[in-house]
Amino acid sequence: MLDVLIPHFNDAEALDLSLRSVAAQTWRGKVRVIVVDDGSPSDELRRAEAIISSCDLDIELIKQPENRGRPATRNTLLSASDARFIAWLDAGDTWYEKKLETQFNTLYKQVYDGQDLSRIWVTCNYDWQWVGGRRRKVTQTTSGDQLKHLYVGDRLRAYLWTLLGTREAFNLVSGFDERLPRLQDLDYFISFVRGGGRLISAESSDALCCYFKSDVGRNAQEIRDCYETIFSKHGPSLNRFGVKFVRRAKAKADFVAARFAKNNRTPLVSLGFRMHAFGMDPRYTLYRAKKSLRNG
The missing domain is CATH 3.90.550.10 (Spore Coat Polysaccharide Biosynthesis Protein SpsA; Chain A)
Structure with a gap:
């Protein structure tokens, strides 16, 4: 059954x-x-x-x-x-x-x-x-x-x-x-x-x-806070992949939150998450920017 x-x-x-x-x-x-x-x-x-x-x-x-x-x-x-x-x-x-x-x-x-x-x-x-x-x-x-x-x-x-x-x-x-x-x-x-x-x-x-x-009506900061709770809760398993990987995972979380903010018409909030991602992992942020330009 x-x-x-x-x-x-x-x-x-x-x-x-x-x-x-x-x-x-x-x-x-x-x-x-x-x-x-x-x-x-x-x-x-x-x-x-x-x-x-x-x-x-x-x-x-x-x-x-x-x-x-x-x-x-x-x-x-x-x-x-x-x-x-x-x-x-x-x-x-x-x-x-x-x-x-x-x-x-x-x-x-x-x-x-x-x-x-x-x-x-x-x-x-x-x-x-x-x-x-x-x-x-x-x-x-x-x-x-x-x-x-x-x-x-x-x-x-x-x-x-x-x-x-x-x-x-x-x-x-x-x-x-x-x-x-x-x-x-x-x-x-x-x-x-x-x-x-x-x-x-x-x-x-x-x-x-x-x-x-659909991202409409979803709180971008709430999304990012939930990521941080998960990263903290599962810290030992995350950290074993090394500092570079942790920074990449956190930058990716910033980009997800930025997407929610953009789709809910809060561009300054979205920019703030992207800037935080740049500080966390500049290479990944530039990669995402180039990918976005290629996709129009």
């Missing part, structure tokens, strides 16, 4: 989109969807309830009376799950129809090869679509040093909705850090790998899901 875990807050249409993609899966095993509503306003909660009641899926709705934030909601979802397998999906993102079938086939091959599924997550390539923009495929690379790749975030990215694994594998980490309003996925992935977990790639080069991305 598979539990699909979906956090929801104040966007019934997004929830409907995600549920439709679960219903369209070609994998025909037993599926239960657990939705935790994180204190949505009453009118939006009623819309979500109507969508759930009309959906041809086994769905359990858990209502939190007040908004507790994404990491607390994810912890509620984990506590509510008792299936052997778990997959995640954020309301508003979608799976393509062969995602579960492809990932389960990958897991079954691991069983055949004698691997311990209690320490394995299967990730997959995905499409990234900015609101109003074109989709582009992003490849997840699980070879090499996974911790190093997670800290930089260029070859391996920490998105829960790319994953399939056993409940034991997801409980290898002691829950989501509720201090992190953002980037709790990254912290969770790092904790998993530090705890002896391993990510493997689905046996398909195709994108198996789609992430709909």
Whole structure:
């Protein structure tokens, strides 16, 4: 049995989109969807309830009376799950129809090869679509040093909705850090790998899901503060890569925060993050500037 875990807050249409993609899966095993509503306003909660009641899926709705934030909601979802397998999906993102079938086939091959599924997550390539923009495929690379790749975030990215694994594998980490309003996925992935977990790639080069991305309304300083909390929390594992790598990772975090600030029309804040990145790693900052000029 598979539990699909979906956090929801104040966007019934997004929830409907995600549920439709679960219903369209070609994998025909037993599926239960657990939705935790994180204190949505009453009118939006009623819309979500109507969508759930009309959906041809086994769905359990858990209502939190007040908004507790994404990491607390994810912890509620984990506590509510008792299936052997778990997959995640954020309301508003979608799976393509062969995602579960492809990932389960990958897991079954691991069983055949004698691997311990209690320490394995299967990730997959995905499409990234900015609101109003074109989709582009992003490849997840699980070879090499996974911790190093997670800290930089260029070859391996920490998105829960790319994953399939056993409940034991997801409980290898002691829950989501509720201090992190953002980037709790990254912290969770790092904790998993530090705890002896391993990510493997689905046996398909195709994108198996789609992430709909928008920075609008996201606080850039909050993003940067969450990065700093993660860097501090996981300091020993980060520092083993050396001072140059740490400075590069922190400069990359500045650029992410700068992007959020720019897209939320606070150019001076964005400039401040870029200047801080230059002080942290001038070569990386110049590389990013040249890349930006080439891309127009």
